[in-house]
Amino acid sequence: MTRTYIKELYVDPAAFSGRQVTVRGWARTVRDGKNVGFIELNDGACQKNCQIVLSRGDVAEYDGIVHCGVGAALTVSGEVVLTPEMRQPFELHAAKVEVDGASLPSYPLQKKRHSPEFLREIAHLRPRTNLFGAVFRIRSQAAFAIHKFFNERGFVYVHTPIITGSDCEGAGAMFRVTTLEPGEKDITKDFFGKRAALTVSGQLDVETFAMAFSNVYTFGPTFRAENSNTARHAAEFWMIEPEMAFCDLSGDMDVAEAMVKSVAEYVHETCAYEVDFLTERVCPELNARFEALKGGEFVRLTYTRAVEILKDAVAAGKKFEYPVEWGCDLQSEHERYLTETVYKKPVFLTDYPKGIKAFYMRLNDDGKTVAAADLLVPGIGELIGGSQREERLDVLEARMAECGLKAEDYGFYTDLRKYGGCVHSGFGLGFERLIMYLTGVANIRDVIPFPRTVGNLEF
Numbered sequence: 116m117t118r119t120y121i122k123e124l125y126v127d128p129a130a131f132s133g134r135q136v137t138v139r140g141w142a143r144t145v146r147d148g149k150n151v152g153f154i155e156l157n158d159g160a161c162q163k164n165c166q167i168v169l170s171r172g173d174v175a176e177y178d179g180i181v182h183c184g185v186g187a188a189l190t191v192s193g194e195v196v197l198t199p200e201m202r203q204p205f206e207l208h209a210a211k212v213e214v215d216g217a218s219l220p221s222y223p224l225q226k227k228r229h230s231p232e233f234l235r236e237i238a239h240l241r242p243r244t245n246l247f248g249a250v251f252r253i254r255s256q257a258a259f260a261i262h263k264f265f266n267e268r269g270f271v272y273v274h275t276p277i278i279t280g281s282d283c284e285g286a287g288a289m290f291r292v293t294t295l296e297p298g299e300k301d302i303t304k305d306f307f308g309k310r311a312a313l314t315v316s317g318q319l320d321v322e323t324f325a326m327a328f329s330n331v332y333t334f335g336p337t338f339r340a341e342n343s344n345t346a347r348h349a350a351e352f353w354m355i356e357p358e359m360a361f362c363d364l365s366g367d368m369d370v371a372e373a374m375v376k377s378v379a380e381y382v383h384e385t386c387a388y389e390v391d392f393l394t395e396r397v398c399p400e401l402n403a404r405f406e407a408l409k410g411g412e413f414v415r416l417t418y419t420r421a422v423e424i425l426k427d428a429v430a431a432g433k434k435f436e437y438p439v440e441w442g443c444d445l446q447s448e449h450e451r452y453l454t455e456t457v458y459k460k461p462v463f464l465t466d467y468p469k470g471i472k473a474f475y476m477r478l479n480d481d482g483k484t485v486a487a488a489d490l491l492v493p494g495i496g497e498l499i500g501g502s503q504r505e506e507r508l509d510v511l512e513a514r515m516a517e518c519g520l521k522a523e524d525y526g527f528y529t530d531l532r533k534y535g536g537c538v539h540s541g542f543g544l545g546f547e548r549l550i551m552y553l554t555g556v557a558n559i560r561d562v563i564p565f566p567r568t569v570g571n572l573e574f
Contacts, residue, residue, distance in 0.1 A: 122161035124195065128205045131195040138165055138207065139190045141243065142218070144226050147181040154181075156189060156207075162248055162388050167191050169209040176212075184218035185225060186243070231561050238565055238574050246396065249389035250562055253382055254550050260381035261334060261355055261546075264374050270357060271328040275317030275335065280309055281524045288341045289315055290350075313338035316543060318356050319475070319528050322504065325358035325539055326531050332357035334546075344569050346558040347447065347496070349547065351567040358541035364477075364486045364503040367540035368463050371490055371499050372413050374544075375461070379408045382553050398555020404493065405553075407460060413490070414462040416453070418445075421464055424457060425449055444471045450496035461492045474514040475528075476502040488542070495552050501542025508532035 119136040140158030154167040167189075171177040183189070193209040223237055224244060234241040241247045265272065278292050289312035295305050302310060317333040324331040337354045357370065383390060383405045394401040425439040437446045445464075454462050466484040469476070476485035490499035505511045511532060515522060522529070550562040560566040565574045 120160040121156070121158050121163065121165045124165060124205060125161060125163055128195070128197055131205070132197050134195050135192065135210075136195055136207070137190065137192040139215070140165070140188070142183065142185055142187045142189060143243075145181055145183065145185055145187075152177065152181040154189070154191075156191065157243075157248075159248070162245065162252065162392060164203075166203050166206045167193075167209050167212075168196075168206050169212060174209055174212055180212045180214060183214045184220060184222060186218035186222040187214060188216040188218075189213065190215055231556075231558065235560055235566070242564075245392065247561070249386075249392050250550070250554050250556060251564065253386050253389055253554055254562065256382050256385045257378055257550060257553060258334075258546070260378040261374070263381070264377045265332050265357065268330065270330045270332050271324065273317075273321050273324045273331050273333050275314070275320040275333045277314055277336065278307075278311055279314045279320075280307070280311055281319065281528075288339050289313065290338050290340045315339055316354060316356065318358070318541060318543060319525075321356055322358050322539070322541070323527065323531060325360045325541070326535065326537075329360045330357070331359075342569055346560075347548065347551075349559050349563060349566055349568055352559070352563070353546035355544040355546060356541060358504075358539060360537055360539045362503075362540045363538055364465065364488055364501075364540055367501050367503065367542055368413075368415065368465075368488050368490075371488075371501060371542050371544075372461075372463075375490070375492075375498070375549075376408050378549070379405055379553060393554050393556075398494070400494075401555040404555075411460065414458045414460060415465060415488075416462055417465050418467045418484070421445070421449075421453060425452065428452065442468050442470060447496040450491040451493065454491050454493045454496075459493070461490060461498075464489045464491055469514075472502070474518045474520060475504050475511070477505045477507075478510055478514065490542075492552055494555070494557075495548055498548050498552060499542050499544045501540065503538065503540040506532060506536045506538055508536070 117137065118139055121138060124131055138156060138158060140156045143155040143157050143164055146153045150171045152169045155164040156167050157164045169180065174180065190213040191207060191209050192211045193207050196206050196208050198204065198206050224240060234244065242251055292311040292313060293305055314337055316337055317335060321331055321333045332355065334355045335353065336351060338351050340350065341348060390402060390405065419441065422439055422441050429435065429439065435448055439449060465488045466479060467487045468483060469478060469485045472485050472487050476487050478485055486503040488501050489497050492498045505514065508529060511529065515525065547559050547562050551559060554562065556562050560568060
């Protein structure tokens with residue numbers, strides 16, 4: 116038995132007209148007209164369904180099939196009949212239907228719209244809905260597009276450790292990894308003989324490869340033990356982190372901008388139906404967001420100038436929940452105001468105060484700011500955080516001491532400055548935030564297959 120995927124039928128329905136094919140999938144809807152039944156079948160290969168028409172006189176065990184239940188797994192063989200006058204361009208007139216797996220009446224996904232909150236409670240079933248089918252198909256294509264972008268530019272893909280002994284961010288919000296029994300305190304008896312944790316970033320490790328291969332990237336899971344219950348934060352998420360030797364901050368922004376545009380273009384091309392569906396059901400401006408990325412450069416704006424713009428807005432009557440002063444860490448409302456109201460496009464914010472940025476970012480000549488660049492986008496806020504890295508050993512060691520980091524934990528990192536160090540830059544892109552941007556979905560819990568958030572460790 117040769118299986119035909121529903122996606123193939125939609126690519127060129129005329130080529131299948133009158134042909135006998137076999138499709139396999141799950142029933143989205145089942146209607147019994149007593150002598151003629153209708154089944155909407157989806158096989159996961161594309162967003163669209165295939166309408167199955169079955170006649171009592173042509174299909175054995177007709178009654179059992181039309182009562183197999185929504186969600187049932189079916190194998191259907193029959194003739195493709197074109198229906199240009201109908202909503203769907205073709206139907207499959209069944210000659211044989213096999214029930215591979217019936218579905219109980221308690222199946223929770225009936226023919227109606229379910230809220231994202233309800234669907235999070237049944238995350239193992241939500242990929243079967245139109246919404247999450249679209250989201251996770253886009254997620255898959257976006258992941259491929261990222262690898263494609265870097266591969267075509269000669270970057271080397273590096274798998275960095277999941278378990279680490281250092282904290283890249285210097286924030287201490289890490290999940291501890293241990294084999295010690297509760298109450299055991301002798302760290303020397305632990306598996307590694309020292310404190311270990313799940314990584315918050317692969318950046319420091321991938322930098323070591325940049326000093327050998329020039330252009331590298333890592334793309335993998337990262338973990339933050341932050342007690343932050345917002346729509347933009349998760350305890351487990353994926354990060355794309357390129358590092359480039361002999362590259363300054365301007366070059367870093369060039370690569371980040373090109374990557375976002377390239378991934379968006381690929382998704383728009385390969386997931387056009389999904390983007391249209393999400394534009395209709397979730398985010399009316401989504402298609403326009405993709406179109407806006409095709410033309411024009413992203414804005415490049417210093418943090419200092421951004422603060423001036425925000426303070427001018429406050430003086431003119433704009434109300435923000437959080438106050439704006441030089442030295443503060445801008446909030447999402449500030450970032451979105453800049454991208455959605457002032458510039459109406461993505462904005463690179465550069466040269467942040469050193470006090471709100473990580474130790475490895477290159478100190479600017481003013482001694483107050485660092486060569487950092489965050490990419491802010493409409494609807495999301497911060498999408499990318501990057502910087503030119505501090506290549507001067509003495510300055511790096513001073514910043515580490517200032518941040519209270521132990522030099523012995525970062526010996527490998529300082530070695531890079533001792534043995535052929537050079538100007539280099541990189542950035543980190545939170546993959547889930549990119550998917551939020553490309554789908555219009557507002558909550559990070561709805562772009563991760565099984566979200567890990569505060570108090571949530573289901574599935």
